[in-house]
Amino acid sequence: MKRIMTLACRDCRFFNGDPASIEAEFPGLKSLSSAYSSVRADAGICNLRELFVSPSRGCKDFERTAEFHAG
């Protein structure tokens, strides 16, 4: 079901929430934790600003993903 929500990082093309990519990006992360854990929720990397962000956040550089356009 689709919901009306504010634009957020989740639908930005610079956002990467893939757990395998996150574990590869941060050496040592999987030694004592995991990107597949509930604690991470669906946080990910902003490849534009080099941030680790919650997908519900946003910024003025937002650019939509292809999937977002496809609706």
Added chain:
Amino acid sequence: MANNEMEKSPAMGWKELYLKEDWWAIYLGIGIVFISLIAFLNGSSIVKALTINPGGLKWSSFDQLSDHFGKNINLYALQLVSWLVIFGISTRIMGIKTSEFVPSFIILYVLSIIMFAIGGWVDAAKYNLEPPLVALIIGLIIANVVPLPKWMDSGFRVEYYIKTGIVLLGATFPIALIASAGPVALLQATVISLATCLTIYFVATKMFGLDRRLASVIGVGGAVCGVSASMAIASSVKAKKEHLYISVTLVVVWALVMIFFIPFVSKLLNLNPGVAGAWVGTSEFADAAGFAAATAYGKMAGNENAAIQGFTLMKVIGRDMWIGIWSFIFAMISCLKWEKEECGVKPSAMEIWWRFPKFVIGFFVASLLMTGITAGYAAADFNKIVKPGLILPIVSLRTWAFIFCFLSIGLTTRFRELKSAGWKPFGAFTIGVLINVALGFLLSDFVFGSYWMNLGK
């Protein structure tokens, strides 16, 4: 931009139920408990047979060891296949490549048997060859000497194994103990978490002038649950990737130091194992590392149960469960104070649930379930029938899960790959560690020692 309203894809929602290892740990742990119970009630010994390991052999010659494997090769093969099926299918659904997981897990399994065999040597205790520490050291040596290919990490799932082990631990953890010692654990955890986090935060920002986002990431990482907490807070405060790199390095290095430091200092001080377990739970940074330290000291002190109980109460119940609240508080601070202009959606209180370490639910369910099932047995019947037929097989499977975890910590820790943390973050974190360790010892041994000493009886 950020205020426009449009249709967009929903959050993870129900997908979490099959994409997160916390839920899989619950399914596997509770599933194993049910299968064990059914086997127990039907008089079947299949689960008991599948818990085989050479850890209790007390062997003194290689002939004895090879004789054991020769006689039980079929059981070991069946055991390997069972682990491969349950972990292989679940990791596949989470998105981990089976073609990478299977060969990696087989190597992990073989190494685990070697760890059990070392622990089963008649003189192992004499030389402090505790399986958790041996597994960790051998894993570290292999990972840092042999250039293991990256794909092998697919089978070294530290968190998945420890969470599965913790759910299984719940099945042997009396719910009455949680009710009686839980409040003490919460009080001690609150004191230590606040003291550590505030120390690191203020030293980092006021003394060293570090970015407040970095200070909050390393502060909560040191105070609550290490790398997992760092990830949660980093995303709440929109931290730079560099901040998370730094926190991961600091936590991994200090957690490894503490795995050895606390057990051996506890031994020097001849601490009660329940007290030492609580100290580990107060001052270790990660569940996996803490279980290694608590299990090792429990074995040294001759009461593994007490050390594990103390650790679990302090770390899992006292500290881990509250990460969502920490995360929500920092998200609010970040959104309302630090980055008002680019907040996006205002943080929701649901964050507390989203980030809740769900495997803890499995721990409670397993505890309630087994407490209810075994409540009708008299003490003598419990010790004669239930313990060997139901409890010990579950304990043995838990030990397997823990050994997979301890080896995986070592096998995934490649020091050359860790990013440099810098002296200022290292200094701030280290001051927090010193406060944490000293305060943790005082609280565990002097202030609340009378509670922790009663564990494991």
